[in-house]
Amino acid sequence: MKYTKATNYALHIMAYFVKQEGKDNLSLQPLASHMDISPTYLSKILTQLVKADLIQSTPGVNGGYSLRKPKTEISFYDVIQAIEGSGALFTCEMDENRACHIEKVMRDAEEKMVNHLKEKRIYNIV
Amino acid sequence: MKYTKATNYALHIMAYFVKQEGKDNLSLQPLASHMDISPTYLSKILTQLVKADLIQSTPGVNGGYSLRKPKTEISFYDVIQAIEGSGALFTCEMDENRACHIEKVMRDAEEKMVNHLKEKRIYNIV
DNA sequence: TAATTAAAGACAAATACAGTCTTTATTATC
DNA sequence: GATAATAAAGACTGTATTTGTCTTTAATTA
Numbered sequence: 001m002k003y004t005k006a007t008n009y010a011l012h013i014m015a016y017f018v019k020q021e022g023k024d025n026l027s028l029q030p031l032a033s034h035m036d037i038s039p040t041y042l043s044k045i046l047t048q049l050v051k052a053d054l055i056q057s058t059p060g061v062n063g064g065y066s067l068r069k070p071k072t073e074i075s076f077y078d079v080i081q082a083i084e085g086s087g088a089l090f091t092c093e094m095d096e097n098r099a100c101h102i103e104k105v106m107r108d109a110e111e112k113m114v115n116h117l118k119e120k121r122i123y124n125i126v
Numbered sequence: 127m128k129y130t131k132a133t134n135y136a137l138h139i140m141a142y143f144v145k146q147e148g149k150d151n152l153s154l155q156p157l158a159s160h161m162d163i164s165p166t167y168l169s170k171i172l173t174q175l176v177k178a179d180l181i182q183s184t185p186g187v188n189g190g191y192s193l194r195k196p197k198t199e200i201s202f203y204d205v206i207q208a209i210e211g212s213g214a215l216f217t218c219e220m221d222e223n224r225a226c227h228i229e230k231v232m233r234d235a236e237e238k239m240v241n242h243l244k245e246k247r248i249y250n251i252v
Numbered sequence: 253t254a255a256t257t258a259a260a261g262a263c264a265a266a267t268a269c270a271g272t273c274t275t276t277a278t279t280a281t282c
Numbered sequence: 283g284a285t286a287a288t289a290a291a292g293a294c295t296g297t298a299t300t301t302g303t304c305t306t307t308a309a310t311t312a
Contacts (some may be wrong), residue, residue, distance in 0.1 A: 003216045003232070004269065011228045012220060027288065036220075041271055047290060059289045060279025076231060090129045094138060094162075101251035102137045105202060106129070109242035116235035125227035130300065153257065167302055173259060185258045186310025259308075267300075277290075
């Protein structure tokens with residue numbers, strides 16, 4: 001569970017979709033102006049959200065993007081995982097074979113963070 | 127609280143110091159062979175631990191490094207902070223002025239991880 | 253004074269991230 | 283069927299961070 005700028009964009013984008021739930025498809029250009037991101041960069045992030053089945057897209061005239069699931073089912077974790085994957089923050093590459101006690105503590109710590117992100121839903125903050 | 131390879135080295139180094147507590151100063155070369163890190167790179171990490179007052183160093187013949195505090199007082203957090211500082215993992219740069227609700231959730235999540243790292247001591251795992 | 257040790261800082265290579273540009277594929281409308 | 287509007291894909295560049303090396307300087311003991 002690492003974070004980049006794209007993570008932040010994705011979370012803000014999803015929050016916007018949750019706010020606009022029920023309205024028409026949102027297309028790239030208006031979204032880009034509203035979020036103040038370049039359309040091409042935004043496009044890459046949206047494509048990742050589509051692949052993770054959080055939103056759906058339709059090309060062509062009147063196309064755009066819209067939520068795929070009920071808004072109550074979308075956690076912070078879901079969104080971040082869509083962008084960053086689910087790799088651990090910390091990996092010990094020293095004691096290759098045997099279990100590393102340090103890694104264990106670090107993973108347990110990260111798990112507490114992740115659990116919080118699984119509990120919190122996007123609609124909790126719109 | 128971000129992590130790099132240097133974080134992992136530092137934690138393993140401190141674990142070794144805790145194990146060796148009470149023995150003579152450990153100097154760079156033996157430490158480097160034991161940890162399998164290049165001496166010059168190790169030196170940079172040790173210098174950071176010295177600056178954070180976790181260990182102390184003495185130059186010259188029979189010099190080296192040794193623990194600065196009672197081993198029961200050294201948390202994972204202390205070590206990581208010495209290497210990485212205490213910057214947050216996640217920062218929202220969008221809503222410059224007003225508080226960002228997304229950032230709030232992310233910071234709360236991180237805090238749970240950090241609290242775990244403050245509770246766990248190095249001597250717990252040696 | 254010489255030998256041993258740590259500290260500091262310049263430097264290089266590798267990696268990851270942010271962001272742009274161009275081309276292709278799909279859909280609706282005329 | 284042609285055209286316009288839209289998303290998807292992929293190559294590419296610039297920048298920042300991290301890892302690691304090398305060289306020089308400073309401190310301490312014998």
